[in-house]
Amino acid sequence: MTQVLEIDGLTKGFSLHHLEKDIAAFKDISFSVAAGEFVLLKGANGAGKSTLLRTLYRSYLPLAGEIRFHSSHGLIDLARAADVDVAHLRRTEISFVTQFLTARPRVSAEAIVTEPLRLAGWDPAAALDAARTALERFGVKPDLWAAYPTTFSGGEQQKVNLARALILPQKLLMLDEPTASLDANARAALVARLQELKDQGTAMIGVFHHPDDVLHLIDRIVDLTPEYTQTGGRDDVVL
Amino acid sequence: MTLTLNAPRIVETRPLLEVHGVSKSYGSVQAVRNVSAHAYPGEVLGIVGESGSGKSTLLRMMNLEEIPEAGSYTLDLPDVSGNLFELDRFARRMLCATKIGIVYQNPHLGLLMKHSSSGNVAERLLVAGERSFATLRQAATEALDASEFPLDRLDAPPIELSGGMQQRVQLAKAIALEPALLLLDEPTTGLDVSVQALVLDTLKRLQQDRQITMVIVSHDLGVIRTLADRVMVMRRGAVVETGLADQIFQDPQHPYTQQLVHAKL
Amino acid sequence: MSLSTLTKPWEAMSYGFLDGSAKRELRRKMLKSVAVPGCQMPYASREVPMARGWGTGGLQVSLTLVNPQTRVKVIDQGADDSVNAASIRRFIARVAGTPTTMDTLEADLIQSRHRIPEEVLREDQVLVLQVPNPEPLRPVQPNMSIARQMHADADYGRMWLQLYEQIVRSGRVMQGASYPSLVHGRHVMTPSPIPRWDVPKLHMAEHLTILSAGREKRIFAVPPYTRVEPLVFSDVPYKVEEHGHLTCTRSGTKGFFMNEVPQDDGSSAFEVSDSEWGVKTIRARDGIGESRGETWYKDGEMPQ
Numbered sequence: 034m035t036q037v038l039e040i041d042g043l044t045k046g047f048s049l050h051h052l053e054k055d056i057a058a059f060k061d062i063s064f065s066v067a068a069g070e071f072v073l074l075k076g077a078n079g080a081g082k083s084t085l086l087r088t089l090y091r092s093y094l095p096l097a098g099e100i101r102f103h104s105s106h107g108l109i110d111l112a113r114a115a116d117v118d119v120a121h122l123r124r125t126e127i128s129f130v131t132q133f134l135t136a137r138p139r140v141s142a143e144a145i146v147t148e149p150l151r152l153a154g155w156d157p158a159a160a161l162d163a164a165r166t167a168l169e170r171f172g173v174k175p176d177l178w179a180a181y182p183t184t185f186s187g188g189e190q191q192k193v194n195l196a197r198a199l200i201l202p203q204k205l206l207m208l209d210e211p212t213a214s215l216d217a218n219a220r221a222a223l224v225a226r227l228q229e230l231k232d233q234g235t236a237m238i239g240v241f242h243h244p245d246d247v248l249h250l251i252d253r254i255v256d257l258t259p260e261y262t263q264t265g266g267r268d269d270v271v272l
Numbered sequence: 273m274t275l276t277l278n279a280p281r282i283v284e285t286r287p288l289l290e291v292h293g294v295s296k297s298y299g300s301v302q303a304v305r306n307v308s309a310h311a312y313p314g315e316v317l318g319i320v321g322e323s324g325s326g327k328s329t330l331l332r333m334m335n336l337e338e339i340p341e342a343g344s345y346t347l348d349l350p351d352v353s354g355n356l357f358e359l360d361r362f363a364r365r366m367l368c369a370t371k372i373g374i375v376y377q378n379p380h381l382g383l384l385m386k387h388s389s390s391g392n393v394a395e396r397l398l399v400a401g402e403r404s405f406a407t408l409r410q411a412a413t414e415a416l417d418a419s420e421f422p423l424d425r426l427d428a429p430p431i432e433l434s435g436g437m438q439q440r441v442q443l444a445k446a447i448a449l450e451p452a453l454l455l456l457d458e459p460t461t462g463l464d465v466s467v468q469a470l471v472l473d474t475l476k477r478l479q480q481d482r483q484i485t486m487v488i489v490s491h492d493l494g495v496i497r498t499l500a501d502r503v504m505v506m507r508r509g510a511v512v513e514t515g516l517a518d519q520i521f522q523d524p525q526h527p528y529t530q531q532l533v534h535a536k537l
Numbered sequence: 538m539s540l541s542t543l544t545k546p547w548e549a550m551s552y553g554f555l556d557g558s559a560k561r562e563l564r565r566k567m568l569k570s571v572a573v574p575g576c577q578m579p580y581a582s583r584e585v586p587m588a589r590g591w592g593t594g595g596l597q598v599s600l601t602l603v604n605p606q607t608r609v610k611v612i613d614q615g616a617d618d619s620v621n622a623a624s625i626r627r628f629i630a631r632v633a634g635t636p637t638t639m640d641t642l643e644a645d646l647i648q649s650r651h652r653i654p655e656e657v658l659r660e661d662q663v664l665v666l667q668v669p670n671p672e673p674l675r676p677v678q679p680n681m682s683i684a685r686q687m688h689a690d691a692d693y694g695r696m697w698l699q700l701y702e703q704i705v706r707s708g709r710v711m712q713g714a715s716y717p718s719l720v721h722g723r724h725v726m727t728p729s730p731i732p733r734w735d736v737p738k739l740h741m742a743e744h745l746t747i748l749s750a751g752r753e754k755r756i757f758a759v760p761p762y763t764r765v766e767p768l769v770f771s772d773v774p775y776k777v778e779e780h781g782h783l784t785c786t787r788s789g790t791k792g793f794f795m796n797e798v799p800q801d802d803g804s805s806a807f808e809v810s811d812s813e814w815g816v817k818t819i820r821a822r823d824g825i826g827e828s829r830g831e832t833w834y835k836d837g838e839m840p841q
Contacts, residue, residue, distance in 0.1 A: 050527035051534070091516065093523040094274045106282045115280040116502055116516050117312050122282065137498075139473050148480075362690050384698075391702050398701070399694035405704060405770035427705050 036103055037205055037236035038089070039065040043098035043112070045081070045088050058084040061098070064255050066205070068234040071227075071250045073241065076257035082240040085257065086207045089238065090129045091119045102127070102205065124152050126204040132213045134182060134194035142168060142185075143178045146197045153201060167196040171222045187214045195219075199226050206230065208239035212246050220246055274525060286348045288313045288485045289334065289453060294343030296329055303329045304340065305509045311453075311502075313348075314483040318500025318517065320493060320532065326509035327489045331457050333357075334487060335374050336364045347371065349452050369399040373446025377458035379430060379438035382445065388427040389416065389441045396448045415444040418481075420474050436467035440474065447478065456488040460495055472498050493533065497521055505529045553600045554632040559583045563601040563756075567747060570758040575720025576688070577671050582754040592625055592650055593751030595667035599625075599648045602663060603633045610637070610644035615652040615794070615810035622650075639813050642830045651714070653735040655793050655811045656830040658744035660761060666729040668750040671757065673717040673727040693725050696768055704773060713778075719766045726757055728765070734777045734794045738833045739765040781837025785809040788818040792837030 046057040059081035066072050074082040087093045089100055091111055100111035104126055109118065123129075134145075143164045150160035168178055171192040177185070182193050191214050199206075208227075212220050227250055231237065241247055287310035296304045304326040311317040319327045332338040333345065336356060344355040349371060359367065376382045383392050393412040394402075402408055417423060419440040430438045439459055446454055459475065460468040476499060479486060490496055496503055496517070503520040505513045505528065513526040524530045551557060559581075566580040585593050585600075603609060609629050613622035617639040625648060630637050638644050641654040648665040658664060674684040677695035687693070696717055703711045714730035718739070728736055729748055739746060739759050746759040759765055769775045784791045786798075786806045793814065795807035809815040817829045833839060 047523070048525075050530050087522065092518045094515070094519060094525065096274060104282065109281060110278070113275050113278045115277050115283070116514075117280050117315075118282040119516060120315075120501055137473060137476065139470075151480075361686070365690060365692065387698065387702055388705050391698055391705060394701050395694055395698045398697040399692070403697070403771045405701065405773045408701060408770075 035068040035234075037066050037068050037070075038103070038238075039099075039101040040089070041099040041101065043085075043088065043100060044096045045084055045093055046096055058088075059257055062255075062257070063098075064253075066236045066238060068204075068236055069231055070252045071231060071237045071239065071247070073239055073244055073247075073251045073254045074257060075244075075254050080257040082257055083209055086129070086209050086238065086240060090123070090127065090207060104204070124149075127207075128198055128201075128203040128205070129207045130195065130198040130209065130211045132191070132210050134190040134197075137183070139181060141179045142173060142182050142193045145182065145193060146200060149197060149201045163200060164196070167200045168193070170226070171196045172216075172218050188216060188219070191215055192219050195223055195226075199223075199230065202230055202233050202235055204234075204236065206235050206237045208237065208241070210240055210242055212241060212243065224250065283312065285313060287311055288315075288348050289317075289487070290344075290346045290348070291330070291334065292344045292346075294330070294333060294340040294345070296326075296333070296338060296340040302509050304333070307343075307506070307509070307511055309487075309504055309511070309514075311485050311487055313485055316479060316486045316488060316499050316501045318496035318503045319487065319489045319506060320491065320496050320503060321506035322491055322532075324508075325506040327506045328457055329509075330506070331374075331455050331487060331489045334453070335372055335455050336368055347453065365399075369396060370449055371451050372453045372455060373449070373451040374455040375439065375442045375446050375457065375459045377461050379435070379442055382442045383430045383438065385431040386429050388429055389421070389433070389444075390426045392430065392441055393445045393448050396445055400449055411448060412444070415448040416441070418447065418478065419444040420470075420477075434467070435463050436471055439463070439471050443471075443474065443478075447482070447484070450482070452485060454484045454486045456486060456490075458490050458492075459488070461490065461492065468495075475499060493521070505532065550632065552633065553603060554585065554628075555583060555597065555600050559597075560601045563597060566756050567598065567601070567758065570747070570756050571745070571760045573724070574760055574763050575724030575726040575757055577726075577755040577757045579754055580756050582751045585751075586628070587625075589752040590669060591621065592648070592667040594749035594753075594756070595648045595650070595665045595751070596625060596628070597751060598665045598747050598749045598756070599629055599646060600633065602646055602665075603629060603635050605634045606636075607633075607645045608636045608638050608643055610639060610641065610647045612647065612649045612652060612654070612812075614650060615654075615796070616812040618812060639816075640828065641811075641813060642828075651730050651732075652794070652810060653731055653738045655809075655814045655832045655834065657833055658742065660743045662744045664744055664746045666731070666746060666748045668727070668729040668748045668755070669752070670715070671727060671748070671750040671753050671755040673715075673725050688724060691723065693719075693768070696725055697770075700768060700770065704770075710769075710773070710776070717768050719764075719768060720759055721763050722766075724757075725768065726759075728759075732778055732794060733767070733775070734780065734834075736765065736767050737775075737777070737839045741765075777839070780807075781834070783807045785815055785818070788815040789822065790815060790818040792834055793832070 041063050043062045044060045046055055048055050076082050088095050095112045098112060102109050102111050104122060146164035146167055147160045150163060165178060173192050182190050195211060224247055289311045291309045294304055294307050307330055321327045333340055339357050345357050390412040393415050394408040397408055397411055421440040421444060430441050460471050488499055500517045503517045504511055507528050513529045521533055524533045562580060566578045570578045585596055587593055611622045611626040613619040626637050629635055641656045646663045650667045672684055674687055677699055678684045700710055714732055715727045716733050716736050717725050718728055718736055720726050741762055743761055745761055749756045767775045780795050781792050783795045785808050787808050790809050794810045796810045798806045798808060800806055821827045
């Protein structure tokens, strides 16, 4: 199996200077993800699941450890990579799907979905076509495509968000509770799209409130509960 | 204690803008001390800090309006070389007119308030040597249109326009010659919140359509968060922290940055 | 050897009214201004027995240049016989003993306010123009220190902007007199308040033109055979006043710059602005003799 990500001794905590306090988030985490593999992060609230994802995405700066990413430019340690390199990888190889769409005023749904393709150098017409297909797949009605998602409901916004985040197959995909406000149809579309990406070799790390949504996608589970950080198989998800 | 970051390894292009070790004082007040900054092509660098942190002085240096006592400034562009702080007045003026655009907080600094809006934009091209009236008119119209300025007010003088519209004229003037670098000094401060959102949106669009490298200075974190890819935090003339925008806002390291981020409404 | 052979006898004033050092300074500044065409040179404008703003700048240049053989012509708005022109002419003749003339062709030195004669000037003639306001940048840059820097940098964008604004607001360039012009491809000057009609006469002219502002203490020059190009957009041609088709009611001459004379019935009559040209035309018509020289404009058009 081709490794995509090797996490080694990763530690994160926060120094809150005004409280003169250090808060530990997680400590000495090690695991790896291969191409086409889906890893579920598990742990109680506050165990640091989202924090870990954000650290991997470098929204948070780790305190120690390595995040070795096998990029198309070779091996790079995301924990120490220069800001521009991280920004470049975010545009080209690493995606992060959050629970919320950061909608901007006066930007239409289809324009939002087109953006990643335009940044990757797609022709505008082809990008628009692909964007519409993706929106349709997630169940956004055609009359909303040209509308501004700032006024959409949470569920509809999330559909646009997913269409955008998943439109371009990336090497590494991180999912932070993407199913939170989705209806059943959209959830099915999401699972189908994830399966597609998985088959194309995208490595995935996810946090899900209801892991049964994506049950058959899961290859491995990483438990962040402080007492034992271990990895197990799909059968461990006993709910 | 966090990890020290490596030099870029994937991105091989040189930064478009590089400022190195600049210092400037006014009398006994040191406005900027030993500041270095860079911005890669197409990147938006945000500089935040409170009044008097030296951020505007730094921006004026990037526009060559102020020359520091020490330090260097380079732009990685064809036919531009050497430390730009050493250029003579003439070369400086031509460089600023053709390669750098600036939008000031106060439109009076950037605009001739009683000339027509289109004329304000055309002046840029006139300085660069354009002598055809039709071309000037066309270019001014296009730049104003790109700044989402209502074209039926093309020839209205800025003094008759609202604050948001004045900023659009400034923006059109700044981008008329398609500069490689766009400098924004508190471009939305003092505008109504709704107008502010529209101006920011215009800037964002422009950045995406044209891939202009931008440096934006603001004390308003919302503005920086909306626009910047990377953020530099300044205090008392020095840089306290730099990082990716989301990192600065979600995981600020320096006590001052934490205080700044947490003070945001 | 005695004291009287070494000194000159007492005189009420120096030759040509101005003292030697004043004339020396003016000569130097004139040489400088010829050396850098269109560039304004500061000078210490002296007192002359005339109010500032009435041609003192031109007068000082004339007084410096004349010798007892110089034939002097003075015109005011094209007329040799206005009070101001007559006074200046008489003054120069009195303090410098020069012969005077009204005939453009006979004159060696022509001091003028607001006009260039219609007859072509020659290499051996000097035109002195009186300038009220020598700074073309004043309307766009009130700060004279900055204006000087702008000249130094050839930073004339604002001048063009002014023209742009006029076309946008009025559909055409509104600048009448003092049309800003680029001299020798380098300095923009105001050619004193001569009409647009006269500006092309300065371009590659055979004669030397010296422009002097007494109140503002600035002198500048257009040497012979120097380019003088009015600032225009490449696609909006320079236009002179539409006088080419007008006929002078007094002399019947046609195709020259005219003065408009409003009539009681609301209409206008026109008479030629260059009064001596009118006089010569009348003389020719009455059979007294042809004395008219070649003119810049032919049939109301300036040949390219």
